[in-house]
Amino acid sequence: MTGREPSRAEVRPHIRRAAGAEAPVLGSLGLLTVLLGAALPMLDFFIVNVALPTIQRDLAASEAMLEMVVAAYGITYAVLLVLGGRLGDTFGRRRLFVWGLIGFGLTSLACGIAPGPGTLVAARAAQGAASALMLPQVLATIHAATSGDRRGKALGLYGATGGISSIAGQLIGGALVTADLWGTGWRSIFLVNVPVVLLALPLALRAVPDTRAERPARGDLAGTVLLGATLTSVLLPLTEGRAAGWPLWSWLTLCAAPLLGWLFYAVEARGERTGGSPLLPPTLLREPSLRRGLALGVPLFLGFGGFMFVIAVAFQTGLGLGPVASGLALAPMCVTFFAASLTGPRLVPRYGSRVLVWGTLIQAAGVGLIALTVLWRWPDLGPLGLAPGMAVAGFGQGLQVPTYFRLALNGVPAARAGAGSGLAVTNQQSGLALGVATLGSLFLTLVPQLGVRDALLWALAVQVAGVGVTCALSLRLPRTVV
Numbered sequence: 001m002t003g004r005e006p007s008r009a010e011v012r013p014h015i016r017r018a019a020g021a022e023a024p025v026l027g028s029l030g031l032l033t034v035l036l037g038a039a040l041p042m043l044d045f046f047i048v049n050v051a052l053p054t055i056q057r058d059l060a061a062s063e064a065m066l067e068m069v070v071a072a073y074g075i076t077y078a079v080l081l082v083l084g085g086r087l088g089d090t091f092g093r094r095r096l097f098v099w100g101l102i103g104f105g106l107t108s109l110a111c112g113i114a115p116g117p118g119t120l121v122a123a124r125a126a127q128g129a130a131s132a133l134m135l136p137q138v139l140a141t142i143h144a145a146t147s148g149d150r151r152g153k154a155l156g157l158y159g160a161t162g163g164i165s166s167i168a169g170q171l172i173g174g175a176l177v178t179a180d181l182w183g184t185g186w187r188s189i190f191l192v193n194v195p196v197v198l199l200a201l202p203l204a205l206r207a208v209p210d211t212r213a214e215r216p217a218r219g220d221l222a223g224t225v226l227l228g229a230t231l232t233s234v235l236l237p238l239t240e241g242r243a244a245g246w247p248l249w250s251w252l253t254l255c256a257a258p259l260l261g262w263l264f265y266a267v268e269a270r271g272e273r274t275g276g277s278p279l280l281p282p283t284l285l286r287e288p289s290l291r292r293g294l295a296l297g298v299p300l301f302l303g304f305g306g307f308m309f310v311i312a313v314a315f316q317t318g319l320g321l322g323p324v325a326s327g328l329a330l331a332p333m334c335v336t337f338f339a340a341s342l343t344g345p346r347l348v349p350r351y352g353s354r355v356l357v358w359g360t361l362i363q364a365a366g367v368g369l370i371a372l373t374v375l376w377r378w379p380d381l382g383p384l385g386l387a388p389g390m391a392v393a394g395f396g397q398g399l400q401v402p403t404y405f406r407l408a409l410n411g412v413p414a415a416r417a418g419a420g421s422g423l424a425v426t427n428q429q430s431g432l433a434l435g436v437a438t439l440g441s442l443f444l445t446l447v448p449q450l451g452v453r454d455a456l457l458w459a460l461a462v463q464v465a466g467v468g469v470t471c472a473l474s475l476r477l478p479r480t481v482v
Contacts, residue, residue: 084421100134306439
């Protein structure tokens with residue numbers, strides 16, 4: 001501490017420095033800005049679900065190409081997240097956040113004007129890369145520029161933003177596709193991002209504090225390539241294998257995944273032992289809170305990603321609901337998720353990790369209620385009939401997601417905020433993509449044999465089993481969450 005009073009030039013309205021401290025503090029406007037940046041990638045991960053039938057008709061896209069529209073974004077997003085976190089640690093998180101915003105706006109424009117399915121897939125892959133630059137900076141900035149109760153509340157809002165964006169994405173997407181603004185049809189779901197980015201850019205430059213690691217790390221080319229290859233070898237065949245008829249390459253790629261994962265770990269461990277700068281230091285995983293949080297996140301996000309995809313497809317193909325009605329069916333889930341995400345952080349100081357347990361039990365009850373409704377009332381079923389189950393499931397989910405991030409990053413030091421945040425978000429996005437690939441593939445495989453209703457029931461049963469795994473992992477967590 002220097003004891004010097006900060007000058008007026010050093011005290012800005014929305015980027016404040018704590019008295020006598022060197023670290024910048026994330027103000028309210030700055031928090032709102034980074035949360036807006038967090039919402040955009042999550043919206044675009046799910047917003048495309050309700051537009052897929054329209055895209056298929058408009059661009060004459062095959063089923064395999066249509067799945068690549070979803071997979072190209074999810075794979076590049078998941079693969080590059082940790083690298084995005086590392087770059088933010090090294091070059092400054094605000095700088096990377098701004099460049100990510102710019103890239104997201106440009107690639108959204110490219111998606112919106114894509115003339116064919118191949119161009120759209122390429123633009124979606126680039127959009128995923130831009131998202132991977134932007135999103136890790138949000139968690140890392142929150143972790144590095146907040147503390148105590150304020151950090152807990154900020155992490156709760158971050159989790160709420162991600163969940164609400166995921167659900168609202170399909171609601172907004174349905175409304176935009178149906179509105180057909182200026183004849184843009186499905187293209188509006190991407191073009192709408194451009195004015196939002198133009199609004200967020202000046203706010204980011206003004207209100208987001210610039211944080212970075214005290215000792216910038218060197219690049220890790222081998223680790224980056226191996227991590228990307230490992231994630232791709234899992235996500236690509238699971239996403240595209242079914243539509244392509246499970247060719248030989250899909251099985252060979254899956255078999256290569258464990259070897260690539262082992263090579264990645266070996267290279268990172270060697271880099272840490274020899275004083276290098278591994279992309280993901282293995283010692284980071286020795287932090288119990290991060291390790292337990294990552295394990296918990298796999299079934300949590302896998303089930304969520306699969307559920308959102310299956311519901312969107314089942315409602316449109318099985319019930320004949322249009323994009324708006326399909327999105328409206330998720331509205332009760334969005335409302336209760338928001339309410340729970342505001343309630344959960346207030347319960348954590350008193351009840352700790354038991355909030356996660358309650359969330360899993362409530363979610364399981366909601367998914368079970370949806371399944372019973374589908375069983376008894378199909379096909380005479382609309383958004384109103386689904387509302388009770390959706391509301392209960394959304395509340396349970398809303399208790400879990402914000403607590404996941406708070407738990408996972410609980411013990412990560414500020415100097416490793418980028419790497420820890422990148423790992424937590426990579427786990428989230430990989431789980432979402434795996435959910436679409438696995439639960440979605442199960443559903444689409446069963447539809448020709450069982451019909452949409454029974455295929456949906458099987459998918460919901462698998463999700464309830466996944467919620468049970470999340471509950472079991474939650475019971476093993478320490479009761480207290482700081």
